[in-house]
């Protein structure tokens with residue numbers, strides 16, 4: 001479910017062009033315990049609320065300071081629009097920002113989706129699954145052909161495995 005904010009193009013321009021932290025949000029809400037009860041204790045739920053922000057290259061802010069403030073603003077917004085008593089319902093919470101993507105997952109500039117899917121970095125222009133120059137060097141995952149997202153990543157794994165098997169033959 002998405003809680004759309006008041007702006008669309010202006011919001012994307014703030015994130016991708018201007019590299020500023022937007023004042024308004026479009027929030028992607030996910031409630032995984034509906035389909036997989038094992039991700040929460042009995043009688044409880046697991047939620048996340050996601051907002052897009054610029055990577056650390058475009059927006060080099062101190063996430064240790066900004067993270068908790070932004071977390072509260074997002075929860076306030078969900079409370080205002082959807083779940084009025086959300087603050088009282090929360091048993092435990094954490095937030096995950098570009099700094100965490102960089103430190104925990106080794107993601108370049110804390111980017112959550114690998115290479116930006118602009119035309120010159122999409123489809124054939126993305127990293128090839130078999131390296132063009134180095135023999136026996138194969139690449140897989142969001143930064144490679146065909147691209148980010150679970151279906152794309154699984155597709156790239158299949159393509160890479162097929163190339164490796166072909167080369168072994």
Ligand SMILES: Cc1cc2nc3c(=O)[nH]c(=O)nc-3n(C[C@H](O)[C@H](O)[C@H](O)COP(=O)(O)OP(=O)(O)OC[C@H]3O[C@@H](n4cnc5c(N)ncnc54)[C@H](O)[C@@H]3O)c2cc1C
Nearest residue numbers: 050104105106107112113140141142143148149150151153
């Ligand atoms: C919040 C969020 C929501 C998303 N929602 C969706 C969605 O609804 N649908 C969808 O299709 N996609 C979604 N995606 C995108 C999708 O999750 C990613 O495209 C996908 O997980 C990328 O898979 P990957 O295997 O390339 O990389 P990752 O899943 O990031 O795996 C890379 C792994 O490599 C490890 N690693 C890094 N460096 C090293 C090293 N030097 N040595 C050993 N290990 C290392 C990392 O720790 C990590 O475990 C979402 C992404 C985010 C961040």
